[in-house]
Every structure is written in C-alpha cells, then in structure tokens.
Amino acid sequence: MSKHYGPRVPQNLPLVCTCAHVRSEHDDVCSGRDSYGLACECLSFEIDRYWSGLDSERTPPRPEAVAAADWWALQLAQPPVHGIGAQEQSDFANAATAVSRKPKTPEQIDDFRVALAEMIERKLSKRPEDWRPDNPSWASAFRTIAGDYRPAQELETAAEQAGFQLKMFDVPMKTVMWINPGIVRVAVGHGGIDEVVWQEAQ
Known part of the structure; x- marks a missing residue:
C-alpha cells in the first residue's frame, strides 16, 4: 500500500x-x-x-484520526506491555509476547498507519452531528477503539489492508482509545487510567 x-x-x-x-x-x-x-x-x-x-x-484524515493511527502504529513498533488484571496473568501474557510476537517491518507499520487513519476518518464521518468541538466528550462512546483479549476490529482490518494478520499479543490488551475533537486519550490495560496522547495546539 x-x-x-x-x-x-x-x-x-x-x-x-x-x-x-x-x-x-x-x-x-x-x-x-x-x-x-x-x-x-x-x-x-x-x-x-x-x-x-x-x-x-x-x-484526508483529520488530525485526530492521524494522531490515533500514529499511536497504534507505535505500539506495533515495540513490544507491548500487557496489564490484564492479576499480576500472574499479566506476567504470563508478557512472557508469551516475548516468545511468540513477530516483529513488523517499517513498511508494514507505515501501511498499517495509513490504512488505520483513513479508516478512523470514515468512522468519524459517519456521525458528523456528534463531532462537537465545543463539547469534545459528547457521544465519545461512538468514537472509541477498544480491544479486550482480541485487538479491536478496526486494527485487525487495517492490518489486513497492510498485508499482515494482527495477533492478540501485537498490541496492548484491554486498551481503550477515545478520539474526540481536539484530543485523543488512551487507557492501557485493565483498570488503566486514561491519558492524553495527543491534543490540538491552542
């Protein structure tokens, strides 16, 4: 791609x-x-x-879609750290990741990033009435990318378009991203605190 x-x-x-x-x-x-x-x-x-x-x-993808795709692409570029609840379970998931996860090439990651940005833009464009810069959190549930033990569907589809299959150990498990006007937030792992990963310059 x-x-x-x-x-x-x-x-x-x-x-x-x-x-x-x-x-x-x-x-x-x-x-x-x-x-x-x-x-x-x-x-x-x-x-x-x-x-x-x-x-x-x-x-073209709006800045929020680009920033969201950039964050997920970064997760592919480095081994994720899983926090799935109990420490023993998290340790097992991280050990399994170290053994079974196959690194992606820079080309695969870049193609994934481009495909995901365009996919997110299409998702956001489906509900233009809910994109409210004056109230960014309005209807944010419709703008999430969330995965449990399996990666979110958007991530799997973007990976397929980039020519590879996304596995459960490729990205952080139990992770939720909210893509709102002017701000992108992510909560990584079970009970993770949501953090701002991108914010529009004021």
Whole structure:
C-alpha cells in the first residue's frame, strides 16, 4: 500500500518544503494542499503520506484520526506491555509476547498507519452531528477503539489492508482509545487510567 501524498516531486529536487502553505498537524510537514485545499505547486516539499492517493472528492484524515493511527502504529513498533488484571496473568501474557510476537517491518507499520487513519476518518464521518468541538466528550462512546483479549476490529482490518494478520499479543490488551475533537486519550490495560496522547495546539 505504497502511497504518495501531494503532487509528485522530481527526483533531483530535495524533499524539503519551501512554501508557506498549510502544514499537517501530526508532524508539521507540508500537507500538499494550500489554504484553499488546492494542490501545492511548490517544486520541492517533504512528502506527507497521509495525503497520498487522495483525490479532490475525498477528505484526508483529520488530525485526530492521524494522531490515533500514529499511536497504534507505535505500539506495533515495540513490544507491548500487557496489564490484564492479576499480576500472574499479566506476567504470563508478557512472557508469551516475548516468545511468540513477530516483529513488523517499517513498511508494514507505515501501511498499517495509513490504512488505520483513513479508516478512523470514515468512522468519524459517519456521525458528523456528534463531532462537537465545543463539547469534545459528547457521544465519545461512538468514537472509541477498544480491544479486550482480541485487538479491536478496526486494527485487525487495517492490518489486513497492510498485508499482515494482527495477533492478540501485537498490541496492548484491554486498551481503550477515545478520539474526540481536539484530543485523543488512551487507557492501557485493565483498570488503566486514561491519558492524553495527543491534543490540538491552542
């Protein structure tokens, strides 16, 4: 699922943005679109994969969707620590993870990240009336990604689109993510305290 975000750049030009156009929220690189949503005409800019393959009729993932996908991709890049209740059970899960978990390649993780961001955006777009920046927690139950002993369905589907199968030990068990306007929170493990993993700059 190799994607290119923004207009094509000649290979002999540096991939460094020299424009003053819109920057993407997740890593402050050129989004490939100007303030009117038109394609950036800079001769050189840094590629932003979240804009790859998006035509004028499709909406790119909003910053909240990108941040959520980034967090889950990070979990794939490192062995998760499971907290599933009793210490003995958690120790067993972590030991099993160390033995059976197969590392993912950077390409797989990146493809997973892109697929998940687009999937989350579609999920959020299904209930536009519930996306209220003035009341971020409104209807947040409809914007969760939650897994128990099995990864959330959204994660499994994104992994399939990236060309691999997500196993129970690949991401933290009993984890819930809330994706709300301007803020993304996660509670990791059984009884975990929800923490802010991304917040829109004020």
